[in-house]
Amino acid sequence: MSISQEIESKINIVELAGRYVQMKKAGVNYKALCPFHSEKTASFVISPVKNLAYCFSCHHGGGPIRFLMEMEKIEFSEALHILAKEAGVELKTDYYKERGEKTGDIYDxxxxxxxxxREEILRDENKEKLNYLLNRGISRETIDRFGLGYSGNPRELFTRMKDKGFTEQAIIDSGIFVGPGRDKFYGRIIFPIANFAGHTVAFTGRITDKGEPKYLNSPVSDIFNKSAILYGFHLAKSTIAKEQSVIIVEGQMDTVALHQANIYNTVGISGTALTKEHITLIKRFTKKLYLCLDGDKAGVEATFKSLENLYNEDLDIYVISLPDAKDPDEFIKSGGDFQEEMKKALTPIAFYIKEGAKKYDITQMTGKKAIWEELKKMLKHIKNPIEIDAYIREIGKILNLSTDVLYSELKNFREKRIIEDVKKQTSFERTELLGGYMRLYGYFDLFLEKFQYTLEDGMSIPSFFVIKNLLSERESGKNNGAIDLDRLSAIELFIEEDNASLSQEIITQKFLELIGYLNKICFEQEKKILLENIDPNSTEYMIERHKLQEKAKKIGVKFN
Structure with a gap:
């Protein structure tokens, strides 16, 4: 038996996979929504008998080592080392040398x-630092739960690591030190940041006296990416799954404070906003999310940015706005009832209007129009018609406006944006896009009806040969090899993605706009040829100009 087989034989795949997904019993196995791709029907199977966790849809997963490698995006050696510790299997000290890798393990x-x-904060000489946490209302139990500590000796940790067999360069490269023997976090309260499995991958150091920066973070590394890790998630995930909701706060102290208040489904973001990686992680456990970021200007901006990232993620979203712009830590310490504030949580629309009311007087028509203009910019991103309907009804109720008028306004706004997007499209020529529409939606006859010039007239337009060749192939029923089918397929895929949430009416309108663009180019060419060699003061010029004006009206182009 190999070392990896020995380790895997001692790992319970159900327990391991259960850290990442919510599973249900299905005969002798368990099933869950796949953690590797988005799906609505569970295709991820966990087999205790085979000790396997595998998705039969995307084909990711495997035994314990492979599963952990793919979940944590780590190398084989790191997954092996992590699971060896859990299994109580001792790896050979020269294991890494045998594989040609650096000695030691960054997780170690x-x-x-x-x-x-943790030892340092409990020393008598550092009692003041322990009291700093206790005086902020953090109990010893919570300190132990989060593994909070203190860096009170700038060199002792470096020596300890050397004594454990790590090289100086490996220690420095860990991101814990700023140089040989100098702890980066010296003099700071330490918040260990753990990954999903509960292994420390980074630190945040908080200063207790005056000085800057107030918080000092570990750098991004092979095992730490703050945009993918939520502080405290390894402690909160079981409660999140049980209560089917998660509370997102800003930073470590707010997370610790809410856990201290027995609100265990709380996690913290380390960056400026909730990221797509965070959202993917959250959706494995719940569909209900509360945002409770700081109430200052930066916190409000972070809330707006987080809401943008949450568009179309199929989540029930609420925003908790605490009184007097307090953060959760301050609010709880002042005796506030956080659970009561959760009951008052705002929908995203109500939050947008609440913040907008600070700039505009929404009791007046000018204020209502101004805030509606901002709301339209948000609503244009929403794809689901049921969600749009709910938001429109809510806006109408709060601003006392007709929902019929709001629907009409939004429809015009979205269609105008769609058409502008087509005009701004630079990845493909407009003629190529037209060809894609013709093949995808069968708009050949519509093109011939609405294009007001001959195919030869259009040949001066970039890539018009695509349209000509498509029409020729349609007539002959043969592929003459003149069209790059791979590129045309890519164009069709782009169009399908771009039009996924649009009605056939709007799709047709986009196609007609493209034809209108070709008509305009051909018209300008015709005008130039007819008028450039005629005396502007002559009768002939006036006659030809009048003919062009009439033609412009007929084909719907502006005449200058």
Whole structure:
């Protein structure tokens, strides 16, 4: 038996996979929504007998090692090392040398550092730092739960790691030190940041006295990407799954404070807003999300940015706005009832209007029109018609406006944006897009009806040969090889994606706009040829100009 087989034989795949997905019993196996791709019908199967977790739709997953590698996006050696510790299997000290890798394991370094910082905060000489946390209402139990610590000796941790067999360069490369023997987080309260499996992958150091920066974070590394990790998620995930909701706050102190208040389905973002990676992780456990970021200007902007990232993610979203622009930590310490504020949580629309009312007087018509202009910019991103309907009704109710008028306004706004997007499209020539529409929707006859010039007239337009060849092939029923079918297929795929949520009426309108563009080019060419060699003061010029004006009206182009 190989070392990897020995380790896997001692790992319970159901327990391992259960850290990442919600599963239900299905005969002798378990089933869950796949953590590797988005789906509505569970195709991810966990087999205790085979010790396997595998998706039969996207074909990701496998045994414990392969599953962990793909979930955490780590190398074989890292997954092996993590599971070896869980299985109680000791790897050979020269294991990494045999594989030609650096000695030691960065996870080991962070585990050693976490233990060291926890020891430090409990030393008598650092009692003041422990009291700093206790005086902020954080209990010893919560301190232990989050593994909070203190960096009180700038060099001892470096020495300890060397004694454990790590090289100086490996220690420095870990991101914990700024140089040989100098702890990056010296003099700061330490918040270990854990990955989904609960292994420390980074630190945040908070200063307790005056100084900048207030918070100091580990750099991005092979095992840490703040846009993909939510602080405290490894502690909160079971409660999130049980209560079917998650509360998103800003940073470590707010997360700790809410857990201290027995609100265990709370996690924190380390960056400026909720990212797509965060959202993917959350959706594995719940469809209900509360945003409770700081109430200052930066926090409000972060809330808006998070809401943008949440568009079309099929989640029920609420925003908690705490009184007096307090953050959750301050609010709880002041005796506030957070659960009560959750009951008052705003929908995204209500939040937009609440913030907009700070700039506009929404009791007046000018204010209503101004905030509606901003709301339209948000609504244009929403694809689901049921969601749009709910939002329109809510806006109408809050602003006391007719929903019929709002629907009409939004329809005109969206159609105008769609047409402008076509005009701005630079990846493909407009003639190529026309060819894609003709093949995809069968608009050949419509093109011939609406294009007011001959095919030869159009040949001076870039890539018009695509349209000519398509019409020729349609007439002959043969592929003459003159068309790049791969490129045309790519164009069709682009059009399908771009039009996925549009009605046939709007799709046809986009096609007609493209034809109108070709008519305009051909008309300008015709005008130039007819008028450039005629004396502007002559009768002939006036006659030809009048003919062109009439033609312009007929084909719907402007005459200048």
């Amino acid at each position: 370094m962070y585990r050693i550092a976490t233990d060291f910082y």
